[in-house]
Amino acid sequence: MKISTFLFLIFVSAYSWACSHTDPDAPRRDRLFQRELAAEYAGTADFIYIADVKRLNANGVEAELEIVEQFKGDPVTTQTAIRKWQFDNEIGGCSSSFFFQKTNVAAGYRYIVYVKNGKMLRAGDIERDSTYISLRDEIKIIKKVISDKPQNIAPQKN
Numbered sequence: 001m002k003i004s005t006f007l008f009l010i011f012v013s014a015y016s017w018a019c020s021h022t023d024p025d026a027p028r029r030d031r032l033f034q035r036e037l038a039a040e041y042a043g044t045a046d047f048i049y050i051a052d053v054k055r056l057n058a059n060g061v062e063a064e065l066e067i068v069e070q071f072k073g074d075p076v077t078t079q080t081a082i083r084k085w086q087f088d089n090e091i092g093g094c095s096s097s098f099f100f101q102k103t104n105v106a107a108g109y110r111y112i113v114y115v116k117n118g119k120m121l122r123a124g125d126i127e128r129d130s131t132y133i134s135l136r137d138e139i140k141i142i143k144k145v146i147s148d149k150p151q152n153i154a155p156q157k158n
Contacts, residue, residue: 027131034100034133035141041121042145045114047073050126053105054078063105063120065113071142073115082119100124100132112138 042048049072051065065079083103103120105111112135114121126135133141 030131031133035137037100037122038133038138038141039145041114042072042142045072045116045121047076047079047115048113048142049073049076049079050110050112051079052110053107055107056105063123068110071139072146079115080118081113081115083123 047070049065049067049070051067054064054066056063060083062080062082065081067077067079070076083105101122103123105120105123110126111123112126113123124132124135124138128135
């Protein structure tokens with residue numbers, strides 16, 4: 001066995017062990033943190049919408065999005081947004097909130113997307129498991145933040 005393979009196996013084993021030995025209250029605290037992140041992103045984003053990813057450019061940095069339902073920003077039907085890369089290919093923390101901050105998208109799928117200055121802050125899966133706050137709860141948070149802070153709001157369904 002190569003030394004690099006051996007070291008990789010040790011790293012993965014240690015990572016798996018660490019994540020399997022978390023505090024039993026951690027999932028509840030993690031969902032609270034996700035709610036805080038959703039509120040923070042809702043307050044800073046220029047646009048928030050549910051969108052279908054139509055295509056990614058050749059290097060996968062830009063995503064062409066078709067807006068299905070819009071919560072914040074000037075009315076748009078399509079938008080191209082630049083993905084950030086810091087969470088895309090990393091092995092990260094054990095918590096779902098780490099992945100809550102992702103911007104990985106794939107053509108043909110639907111996401112809730114937060115955009116600031118043309119760059120994605122978050123691209124959340126519409127279908128999620130119980131380790132994440134529900135889409136319904138996330139939308140409630142968005143609407144509350146927007147109603148508490150008067151801004152350019154354009155609720156729109158296409």
